[in-house]
Structures are given as structure tokens and as C-alpha cells.
Amino acid sequence: MVRIRVPMLPAPGELPWSASVNDTEVDIHVESNAILLDVLRDQVGTLGVKRGCDMGTCGCCSVLVDGEPRLSCLMLAHEAAGCALTTVEGLADGHHLHPIQETFTTHGGSQCGFCTPGFLVVISALLEENPEPNEAEIKAAIDGNLCRCTGYQQIVDSVRAASMIITSGKKTADATDPMPDPHPGMPTVEVESEELEVVPDE
Amino acid sequence: MRMPPFELHLPESLDSAMTIAGELADEDCDFDWIAGGTDLLPNYKWHLNSKPHVISLAKVSELSTLEPTHIGAMVRLQALATSDSCHPLLRQTSGTIASVMIRRSGTVGGNICLDTRCFWFNQGEEWRRSIDWCIKCDCGTGADCRVISHQNELCVATYQADLAASLLALDATIHLASPDGSRSLPLAEFFQEDGITRNVLKDGEMVTHLTLPDDAEDWQGDYQKLRLRESWDFPEAGIAAAWKIDGDGNLDGLRVASTALESIPRLHQELADEAREGWAGVESVNSLAVAVQKAVKPVNNTWFPPSYRKKMVRVLTRRALAPLERVEAAN
Numbered sequence: 001m002v003r004i005r006v007p008m009l010p011a012p013g014e015l016p017w018s019a020s021v022n023d024t025e026v027d028i029h030v031e032s033n034a035i036l037l038d039v040l041r042d043q044v045g046t047l048g049v050k051r052g053c054d055m056g057t058c059g060c061c062s063v064l065v066d067g068e069p070r071l072s073c074l075m076l077a078h079e080a081a082g083c084a085l086t087t088v089e090g091l092a093d094g095h096h097l098h099p100i101q102e103t104f105t106t107h108g109g110s111q112c113g114f115c116t117p118g119f120l121v122v123i124s125a126l127l128e129e130n131p132e133p134n135e136a137e138i139k140a141a142i143d144g145n146l147c148r149c150t151g152y153q154q155i156v157d158s159v160r161a162a163s164m165i166i167t168s169g170k171k172t173a174d175a176t177d178p179m180p181d182p183h184p185g186m187p188t189v190e191v192e193s194e195e196l197e198v199v200p201d202e
Numbered sequence: 203m204r205m206p207p208f209e210l211h212l213p214e215s216l217d218s219a220m221t222i223a224g225e226l227a228d229e230d231c232d233f234d235w236i237a238g239g240t241d242l243l244p245n246y247k248w249h250l251n252s253k254p255h256v257i258s259l260a261k262v263s264e265l266s267t268l269e270p271t272h273i274g275a276m277v278r279l280q281a282l283a284t285s286d287s288c289h290p291l292l293r294q295t296s297g298t299i300a301s302v303m304i305r306r307s308g309t310v311g312g313n314i315c316l317d318t319r320c321f322w323f324n325q326g327e328e329w330r331r332s333i334d335w336c337i338k339c340d341c342g343t344g345a346d347c348r349v350i351s352h353q354n355e356l357c358v359a360t361y362q363a364d365l366a367a368s369l370l371a372l373d374a375t376i377h378l379a380s381p382d383g384s385r386s387l388p389l390a391e392f393f394q395e396d397g398i399t400r401n402v403l404k405d406g407e408m409v410t411h412l413t414l415p416d417d418a419e420d421w422q423g424d425y426q427k428l429r430l431r432e433s434w435d436f437p438e439a440g441i442a443a444a445w446k447i448d449g450d451g452n453l454d455g456l457r458v459a460s461t462a463l464e465s466i467p468r469l470h471q472e473l474a475d476e477a478r479e480g481w482a483g484v485e486s487v488n489s490l491a492v493a494v495q496k497a498v499k500p501v502n503n504t505w506f507p508p509s510y511r512k513k514m515v516r517v518l519t520r521r522a523l524a525p526l527e528r529v530e531a532a533n
Contacts, residue, residue: 032210033256035243054203055244057434059303071303074243076236078210079260122303143433144303 017081021046022090036080037061037072040087048088048117052146059145062118063087069125071144088117091124095174098124099162102172109158111149118145123159131166133159203247211257216264216379216410222257223406224381231255235408237276237312240304245317249327250339259408265311271414275311279365282310289414291423291444295368298427301434311409314366314376314389318359318397318465319436320503322348338398349503357397358465358501366393366467367442368425370459372414380407390469397465421446421455424525426518427462430505437462438506439514441494443522445529452532453481458490458519463498463511470494481531491519 014029021044030039040049040063052060054073061073064086091098100123103109110116119142126133126141133141138159139152147155165172211233213219226233233255236242246252259265265276270287282288283297283305299305299313322336330336335345338357349358366389374389389412392401403409423444429435440462446455456474461467470493477490495516500508 033205033208035205054247056240056304056307057301059301062303068306069303070306071240074239074304074307076210076239076243076256076258076260078212079258140302144301 015078017077019081020084022086023084030077032078034077035073036063036075036077036085039077040072040085046087046089050114050117052114052118057146058115058118059122059142060115060118062121062145064121064125067125067128069122086121088120091120092175093171095176096172097175099165099172100124100127100158103158103161103165104155107158107161108150108154115145115147115149119147119155123155123162126159127162127166132163206246206249206252208246208252208254208256211255212261213257213259214261214263216262219257219259219262219408220379220381223408226255226257227381227406233257233406235259235315237315238278238308239312240300240308241312241316245324248325250323259311265410267411271416271418273310273412273414275309275314275409275411277310278306279308279310279313280305289372289418289421291368291372291421291425291442292365295364295425295442298425299364300436304434310365310412313363314369314392314409314412315401315403316361316363318357318361318400320349320357320359320397321505322503323359349501356395356465358503359397360462360500360504361393361397361400361465361467362436362440362462362504363467364425364427364437364440364461367440367459367461368423368444369412369414370467370469371423371442371444371457372418372421373457374412374414376412377410378403378407379410380404384410390471393466395464395466400465417446422525424522426522428506428511428514428518436504438504439463439500439511439518441515441518441522443519445523445526447529448532450532451529453478453526453529454532456481456526458494458522460494460498460515462504463500463515468498470497473497478531481526481529483529484527487520487523487527490523491516494519 014031017030018027026044028043037051040046049063049072050060052058056071056074061071062069063072065080065083100120122142122145138156211222213222232253234253236256236258259276265274267274268277268285279296279299283293323338333348335341335343337345337347338359347353369389375386376389376392377386394401421444425442427437427440429437442459444457448454456478458474459469473493477486495512498515500511502508
């Protein structure tokens with residue numbers, strides 16, 4: 001068998017790269033051949049952008065480039081220079097989650113969560129363009145994202161619920177507020193204080 | 203996966219792209235054009251025939267013109283799929299390409315110049331080394347073809363671009379530019395039956411745009427494709443048909459093209475002309491479908507076995523031509 005290695009030479013020099021990532025100006029130097037996904041994860045530090053297949057199949061690496069969802073694994077970093085980039089970290093408004101982030105938690109839109117950032121980014125762009133998408137439009141929008149856990153129905157449900165929040169004009173709850181009672185309406189049990197065993201501090 | 207090293211050039215106009223291409227050619231530097239990157243970058247990540255220089259067309263805005271009979275090479279596939287001004291057949295076809303996310307990056311020019319694919323070729327470096335490489339990426343070893351051995355002349359990798367078939371059926375003209383000047387030729391003459399050269403593009407030459415004939419709007423058409431997963435896979439067989447109905451409701455023109463079956467997309471003009479003379483509805487549809495099935499020669503290098511793909515050609519042709527089942531020949 002002939003053994004030949006494809007040469008792995010060091011990349012030609014780094015070039016200045018600047019872009020607005022989640023409304024923060026970033027000025028760094030990146031290699032000429034760098035892929036946007038690598039720059040965002042390794043140099044900018046937005047680890048919400050996931051590397052799934054690295055081939056454009058799964059959509060886990062989706063980011064918004066000037067508001068349009070794009071696959072960061074198939075985009076050269078220098079092509080995105082000067083653009084406004086939004087990753088999943090930039091979707092929330094302060095302490096208020098984006099409606100689709102909130103409804104993903106309430107409707108079981110994510111299980112293992114690996115594909116979730118890609119879905120959230122793509123769906124946020126859909127809702128921005130079309131706040132009341134029908135089922136066919138939702139399915140067409142997430143056609144490029146793969147999820148291996150939930151089976152998509154919960155994701156479609158989450159989009160519908162998020163659409164209702166957006167059209168109602170309400171803001172999502174402050175994520176730092178104490179969680180409400182998870183079982184409202186459950187009868188409280190009266191306990192006599194003598195029945196409680198007090199464990200003394202050691 | 204780690205990218206191979208290359209120097210990226212980002213021209214902002216066609217002229218400056220041509221200047222860079224000319225300079226690189228003068229210095230004997232090999233380079234690739236990159237449009238959307240959805241085909242080239244996965245191949246680069248697999249270290250498949252990468253080059254030391256890459257010229258990106260992302261900032262060349264003059265290549266993004268989209269008009270009813272003029273389609274720029276940098277028009278995104280998703281823009282074509284959602285455009286009101288392009289031909290309905292092209293809208294339908296581009297809407298079936300890969301997934302919505304790939305269509306947002308992929309371009310018309312990139313789809314036409316799509317690299318041929320083969321399951322012995324589109325693999326990681328270690329995998330390809332384990333089979334002693336292949337003719338399409340022999341890394342200087344003089345490797346044999348893994349699909350049809352002991353021929354070592356012709357690469358049989360499959361050309362799987364959907365738009366090619368529909369553009370052939372609409373009789374498109376392709377326009378090319380290089381540092382030495384520009385030229386135009388019918389799309390049918392653009393492709394070459396070799397999985398390595400693929401087309402007539404010379405070193406440093408690129409596609410600028412495609413044009414459709416002025417009467418394109420009189421033609422209707424349909425595109426049918428076979429693939430493993432409807433959401434994003436490459437076609438395993440693709441049939442485009444376009445036809446023109448005259449004022450009396452009779453068949454005045456017919457073209458059928460196939461893609462994803464060989465190293466070259468084919469326009470089956472003789473078969474279509476033969477069928478059109480004395481067109482007899484369902485009977486003609488069936489006989490033309492059988493003739494197209496006989497004309498294509500898939501090999502065993504994609505997911506589905508060639509015999510199945512060939513059988514499906516008849517089915518897809520019949521489905522594409524279904525609207526003509528009640529149409530008669532023009533006198």
C-alpha cells in the first residue's frame with residue numbers, strides 16, 4: 001500500500017477580522033482559511049454555536065449573519081467580516097428570554113439540547129420575518145436542522161406557542177425571578193410541630 | 203475537521219477577480235473559485251484536491267442579478283426558490299435542492315459547477331488511503347478507478363446537480379469569463395463526460411451567468427427526482443421535462459433532460475423530437491419514458507443500486523410528463 005500524507009503546512013499569515021457578534025464589536029486576527037464556526041467557538045468564545053456534522057447537514061452551527069440564518073461551518077470567516085452576527089447567546093433580551101427559548105423549555109422542544117442552539121437561531125429568524133407562521137412554513141424553515149431526540153412535534157408546538165407570545169405583545173418572564181410553584185393548587189398538609197424531628201447541628 | 207492551508211482572496215468586482223486570477227495564473231499558482239462554499243468546503247475539509255489559493259466571489263455583487271431570463275452565478279438557491287420573477291420550473295427545481303440552510307448559502311453557479319460525487323471519493327483521508335486512493339484523488343499514486351477497475355482513463359463519478367437538468371430543458375445559454383476574455387455557449391455543450399474535468403471551464407475561467415431564450419415563458423415544465431432522504435440528500439436520479447403548447451392546445455415543443463445518473467447531465471433531444479412527431483398522449487409518454495430509461499447508464503457509486511435508479515428513470519419521466527397525457531401533436 002502506498003502511504004502518502006496530504007501536506008499539512010502552517011496556514012499563511014493571519015489577517016485582521018472585525019465583526020459585531022451579539023452587538024459587541026470584536027477585533028481579532030484570524031487565519032486566511034478560517035471557517036466562521038471555528039472563529040466563533042475558539043476565538044470569540046461563543047460556545048453556543050455547536051459543531052455537529054461540520055458538513056452542512058445538521059444545522060447545529062446556524063448563526064444569523066445580518067439577520068439571515070446561515071451555516072457557520074460552511075462559511076469562510078473573512079466572508080462574514082463586517083457583518084452583524086447573532087449566535088444563540090444574543091437572542092435573549094437581558095434577563096428576558098426570547099419567546100422561542102422560553103417555549104422550548106415549556107413545550108419540551110429540547111432533550112439532549114445539542115441541536116437546540118441551531119433551532120433557536122433559525123426559528124428566531126423565522127418569527128422575525130413571519131410572526132404567525134403556519135405549520136407548513138414552520139416545517140419548511142426547520143428543514144435544514146436535525147434533531148435526534150424530540151422528533152420535531154414538540155419543536156413545532158414550541159414555535160406555535162412562541163408565535164402566540166409574540167403576537168400578544170407580552171414579554172417573557174424575567175429569568176432571574178423565583179420560579180413559580182410547579183404544582184399550584186396542591187393541598188398543603190398541616191404538620192404538628194412535635195412530629196418534626198429536629199436534627200441538632202454538630 | 204481542520205481546513206487545509208490556503209490563501210483567500212476577496213475581490214469586490216468582477217474586474218478585480220479577473221485581475222487576481224490572471225496574476226495567480228502568471229505565477230503558476232493553482233486556485234479554486236468559491237461561491238457558496240457548500241460543495242467546495244466539505245471537500246476541502248476532507249482534503250479532497252484542495253488548492254493553495256481560493257478566490258471568493260461573495261463580495262462580487264454584479265453576479266447576483268436575477269431577472270426572468272438572466273440568472274447570475276451568485277444568485278442564492280433559496281432566492282431562486284422564492285423568487286416571483288424566475289421561470290416556474292427553475293423555482294420548483296431549486297426548491298428541491300438539499301435543505302433550506304444549504305440553499306441559503308448555495309448558488310446557481312456553484313450548483314452548475316458542482317463537483318462530481320462517488321462513494322469511493324467523498325470520504326475522509328484515512329478512508330481513502332485504506333482503498334489505495336482513487337483515480338479522482340490519486341495523490342500522485344496513479345490509482346485505479348474503484349468503481350470500474352482496470353480502465354484507468356475515465357472517472358465515472360456522478361454529477362448530481364438538479365438545476366442542470368431543468369436549465370437544459372429550458373435551453374439555457376451559459377456565459378463564462380476568464381482573464382483572457384468572455385465567451386458564451388449552449389449549456390448542453392458546457393458539460394464533458396468525465397468525472398474529473400466535468401466541464402469545459404479552462405484554468406482560471408468561471409461562470410458569470412446563465413440566460414434563457416426569450417420564449418422561455420411559453421414553456422412549462424416539471425422536475426422529478428429520486429433521493430434517499432427527502433429533506434436534504436443529493437438526487438439519485440433527476441428528470442426535467444419542458445414543453446410548449448401551441449394556441450390550439452397541441453404539443454409544439456418538447457425537451458427532456460436527465461441528471462444524477464452519469465458523470466454528465468444529458469439533454470435527450472433526439473428522443474424527445476422523435477416522440478413529439480405523432481405525439482399520442484399516454485402511449486407517447488410511456489414509450490418516451492422507456493427510451494430515456496434505455497439511454498442512461500448509471501454505475502454503482504451512489505446510495506441506491508444502479509438497476510433501481512435506472513428503473514426509477516422510467517417512473518420519474520412518466521411523472522414529469524403526466525400533464526402531456528391528454529395533449530395531441532401539433533400539425
